[in-house]
Amino acid sequence: MQPFKEKVFEIVKKIPRGRTMTYQEVARLAGRPKAFRAVGNILHANYDPNIPCHRVVRSDGKLGGYNRGTTLKAKILKKESRHADT
Numbered sequence: 009m010q011p012f013k014e015k016v017f018e019i020v021k022k023i024p025r026g027r028t029m030t031y032q033e034v035a036r037l038a039g040r041p042k043a044f045r046a047v048g049n050i051l052h053a054n055y056d057p058n059i060p061c062h063r064v065v066r067s068d069g070k071l072g073g074y075n076r077g078t079t080l081k082a083k084i085l086k087k088e089s090r091h092a093d094t
Contacts, residue, residue: 012038012039012043012046012050013050015039016034016047016051017050017056019034019037019038020034020051020059020060020063020064021058021060023063023064025060025088025091026088026089027063028063028064028065028085029063029064029065030044030064030065031045031047031051031064031065031066031067031072032067034047034064035047044067047064048064048072051075052073052074052075053075054075055075061074061075062074062076062081062084062085063088071085
């Protein structure tokens with residue numbers, strides 16, 4: 009696995025339930041602030057359930073993509089926000 013991809017996965021794994029980060033924030037924390045589209049591409053190809061890529065959203069507040077569909081992404085995020093403190 010490439011170092012940038014590994015960094016992206018490590019950052020996304022640490023996003024707590026009920027919280028989100030933007031693609032741009034993940035890119036910045038991974039050391040490549042302008043690589044937010046690369047972050048999206050990396051996460052779109054992720055099927056590992058241990059990496060909660062549904063918790064990464066666009067900077068404009070929209071959901072962004074999700075390889076299992078944006079309807080499911082919205083549903084998961086809504087459910088997690090209700091149970092964030094439990």
